[in-house]
Every structure is written in C-alpha cells, then in structure tokens.
Amino acid sequence: MPELNEIIHQPVRLRIMAALVTLESGSEVDFTYLRELLDVTDGNLGAHLRKLEEAGYIATNKMFVDRKPRTFVSVTPAGRKIFGEHVAALEAILKSK
Amino acid sequence: MNISPHEAEEALAAIQQVSKKTRQSIASSGADSSLIVTGLVWLIGFVCTQFLSGTLLIYLWVGLSLVGLGVATTLGMRRGKRMRSPTAGATAKRIALVWVLLWVYCVSAIAIAWPMDGNQITLLIVLFVILGWMAMSLLLFLAPVWPGLILIAAMLLGYFFVPEWFNLWMGLLGGGGLIALGWYIRSRW
DSSP, X not given: OOOOOHHHHSHHHHHHHHHHHHXXXXXXXXXXXHHHXXXXXXXXXXXXXXXXXXXXXXXXXXXXXXXXXXXXXXXXXXXXXXXXXXXXXXXXXXXTO | OOOOHHHHHHHHHHHHHHHXXXXXXXXXXXXXXXXHHHHHXXXXXXXXXXXXXXXXXXXHHHHHHHHHHHHHHHHHHHHHTTEEXXXXXXXXXXXXXXXXXXXXXXXXXXXXXXXXXXXXHHXXXXXXXXXXXXXXXXXXXXXXXXXXXXXXXXXXXXXXXXXXXXXXXXXXXXXXXXXXXXXXXXXHO
C-alpha cells in the first residue's frame, strides 16, 4: 500500500512538486517562473525548495544567463516516484471513505 | 501520517489545479505576447490601409512587420530562457519549419491565383497565418482552436459582406481579436 509523505504533503511543497512533475522529464524551470506560477514569495519558495532538495526530491542548478545569476529547478527521478506514491496514497484514502 | 478523506480530497484538488495551471502556462508560453504584438501590427496596418494609399503603405507595412517580428522574437527568446527542456530545440526547429513551409505554400497559392485584388491577397495571407496558429495549437500545445475558428468566420464575413470596409474590419476585428485573445491567455495563467 502506498504511503503518504510528510515532506511532500505540506501545501506549498505539494504544489511545487505538482508543478515540477507536470513538466516533461528532464526539464527545469527558472526560480522566478515557479514563483509566479505558484504565487508565493521569494523567501517562502526558497525555504520549501531547500527542504525538498535536502530530501533529494528536487535538484537545483545555478548558472549565469546573459550574465545574470539564475536558479533552475527540476524534479529528480526519486522525487517523481515519491510524488506518484503520495498521490496514490491520497487516492486510496479517498476511495476508502 | 494520517489524514482524513476530506484532507486527501483537498490535496488532490490542489495537485490537479497546479498541474492544469502548469500545462496551460506551457501551452501558452510566448503565445500571449506574440498574439498581442501581431494584433497591434494588424490593427495599425489595416486601419491605415483603409484610409491611406500609395508607397507610404508599403513602407508602413514593411516597418510594422519588421518591428513586430523583432519584438515578438525578443519576447519569445526571453520567455524561452525561463524553461529548459531537452526537446525544446527540436520543437523550435519544427515550429520554424512549419512556418517556412506555410509561407512557401501561401506565396505559391497567390502566384497561381494571380491576378488578385488587395482584399483577396489580404484574406489569403491572414487565413494562412491563422491556419498556422491552429496547427501549432493542435499539434504542439494541445490548446483549443475555437478562437482561430471565430477569427476566420469574422474575416470571411467581412470579406463577403463589407468589402469596401474590409481593411477597417480586419484591423478592428482581426487585430483587436488577436489582442483580446493574447490578453485572455495571459490572464488565464
């Protein structure tokens, strides 16, 4: 039986993962794109991204684009798998109602 | 970790909502700004065509087209830098190739049907442009094609029923329609 994941279940992190998992495998998005998409503040997003990165569910890639520092974020294969299990667990709870 | 079915339902709804928003933002990536720019070019160009004549119009259209192309390309490149995908390069090449082929086909159709009047040339070019947009929407972004169909219907109505005001019709309805569609896509995500 799939299990819920406490790290992912937090509302902002759940939405971050949902957005990243929707992207094509291997894709990464700019930090500002994610911030605008999820309508969160810089600090809030940064804190939750760190938590997800520490868990190994996402990867960040810092680089210079047009001489400006940019951070790109992507979901890792482990993150994709864990998120799938989390969704399956949510669906199982709903079905057992 | 235990949660109630109600909480599970809320979490799943949040996931669905973000997934939908993400898909929409990918589908509309750059489309909104390029639609607004094309709409502005059409609005200014066709309204001027209705009331002006001579070589001034040629310069106006060349100038507007170049400025429009430059602005749309710059905005598209800026937006493209926000998402990096392993297939983005190949997709961009496919899009460019479709447009090149469509333009070749459009010029060929005009050459075959020549001589044509101004309204006929305008309508043919615009129909090819909208056809291209709808093909992109269907094949690449899986976006709805109804706005394109409405625009084509409006163009045909203007061509057949108000030919003497066709350019003004094109500017206000065609150009205005593209601007409105661009704003709609932008506001939706």
